[in-house]
Amino acid sequence: MTSVEELKKDQTEVLPEPRRSGLLARYFARFDEGEVIRYAFGGLLIGTFGVLGFDMHDLIHARATDASRPSQHLAAPAVLPPAVDDRGSGSSSGTTDPRGNVTADEDVLRAPMQFTLEPGGVLTARGYIDMGARARFEAELAARGEYVRIVALDSPGGALDDALGMSRLIRDRGLSTLVEDGALCASSCPLVLAGGTDRSIGPKAAVGVHQFYSVSSEPAAPAQAMSDAQATTARISRHLSEMGVDPALWLHALDTPPRSLYYLSAQEIQGYKLSTGSLKVAARQ
Helix, strand or coil: CCCHHHHHHHHHHHCCCCCHHHHHHHHHCCCCHHHHHHHHHHHHHHHHHHHHHHHHHHHHHHHHHHHCCCCCCCCCCCCCCCECCCCCCCCCCCCCCHHHHCCCCHHHHHCECEEEEECCCEEEEECEECCCHHHHHHHHHHHHHHHCCEEEEEECCECHHHHHHHHHHHHHCCCEEEECCCCEEECCHHHHHCCCCCEEECCCCEEEECCCCCCCCCCCCHHHHHHHHHHHHHHHHHHHHHCCCCHHHHHHHHHCCCCCEEECCHHHHHHCCCCCCCHHHCCCC
């Protein structure tokens, strides 16, 4: 007959070492099935919220990035953006800040562009180039164009399509353009200036460029934004070339963030042929 001690010995030799899975099973066995499911579901929710949090952060970052990408329009800039910091770039811009020379009222410059016919055949175009500025300009020329010889610009820029349209109207009518001492011509305004058959800029005028950017509240997809930017840059370069202005001028715009301006020096204005004559003739007496 087998003794109790021998049976215990045989069981010890036959039974395998408990597996780790058995320990895990015994741990969960302390909870009823409903509790285990609730804990598992709670963990799943926590993980889901964590993933959604990271995804939302990425989405917001992506939308902010897309919104900063260039598009087909120039939005209303600050009236007098600071000069871009290009120290060490070898550029002559930034050696002086022409903003102190600007004498126009900022509220007037922020308002939609208005046209005033003054003595000497000078049509003053002052204010923001809003969508519709081209149509009003065309109507003004249709009504009193026979008296106009010069278009004097004082504008912080604005809608790109309207600026290009105004420039073309100026060239088609054979008019000259002028930026007087104390006046501002920034952002898309230099594209209007380029339309003049004769172009004059006062030594105390402020002329600057920067990147174009979208006014839309719905940012385009990155691929579409890049395509739009390239097409718009081609339009601007082609326009400047057709007007007799060196399109290399716009490289400064492409390098300059929308919140700043690259203010052109007198040497650059002449070198890029944005002015066709001496800067001294720009100020009206």
